Amino acid sequence: MNETPRQNGTGMVEPLFIHLTKRLRVIARAFNKYSKYLQEHHRITIPQVICLREVHEHGPLTLGALTRIVSLNNSTVSGIVDRLEKQELLQRVRTSSDRRQIHLQMTDKGLHFLTTIPTPVPERFIEGMSRFSDSEIDRIVWAVDQLAELLGDEEHQQQ
Amino acid sequence: MNETPRQNGTGMVEPLFIHLTKRLRVIARAFNKYSKYLQEHHRITIPQVICLREVHEHGPLTLGALTRIVSLNNSTVSGIVDRLEKQELLQRVRTSSDRRQIHLQMTDKGLHFLTTIPTPVPERFIEGMSRFSDSEIDRIVWAVDQLAELLGDEEHQQQ
DNA sequence: CACAAATTATTGGTATACGAAATATTCGTG
């Protein structure tokens, strides 16, 4: 067996973490699968849809502002915007007086696309959620929020 | 900042999904960050640790068996095993009578590594979890389990 | 004004993560 030589006073934390890690992996895989489905049928992925929607909602945005909204690294967003621009769903423009900034702007094609594409919500999710009561859904949201708050939040932490 | 989607019925499912997607993104990012930390300090990543631990726990495994345990695509696991094998933490062997299968086997170096490496649990997680009561932790586990079951893989579904 | 420091976005390198195609081997059926 595994006698952890570690000095952790709370012995049950590790199996808890492993359990949650595996379940989160299952969830991530489902998102990934749906992303592939969208890509095949609508030539777009979930991260791309999310970025495009944010640009649409919050008007012309700098790339840096977008990265903060979607919790992604600037280099990641740079690549996503590359692909969105290649499809002419949005465009990079240099309108700011600060010439370091680029602004992301919807194109007509992009606007039309957002009205055409179905809701980016997997059928399974809609079905599954409908089986929960309001208070159960509240509890799920609470739990995910707690985990995000606990682990998340940016700035200087190594672990 | 974000209003939690207070839902009911069917019309509010989309904001609920978007909300959860964003929070899960935050969680995934934290995992990613910790994975980078492990890589820098111990030359291994979270997916690699998870695969190595499974091979250790369940004895010699075929690659296919491992993919089912960790909920990853076979091509993904193939790459992870490549990197673990390059560091000589495990090895591919062809001992089965079925010569299509390869078995994954711990090496002495791999065994030693697992006793040396600290628990693969981020400090933030341990700290954060200690602030919850047992029933709160139960609720978090329940919620993540529900989401995983709801979205998770039951074979061939497109969405 | 000059020039270092800070800011913004891109580029390069590595590690997931997937599906599809290729490869190797075994199994099933005539």
Added chain:
DNA sequence: CACGAATATTTCGTATACCAATAATTTGTG
């Protein structure tokens, strides 16, 4: 026994996702 179907793994191409380094520009300070 032959040969197509099924199975196990690897390879290839693409899309995230990160950090570090780079490039371009602006800001701050002497």
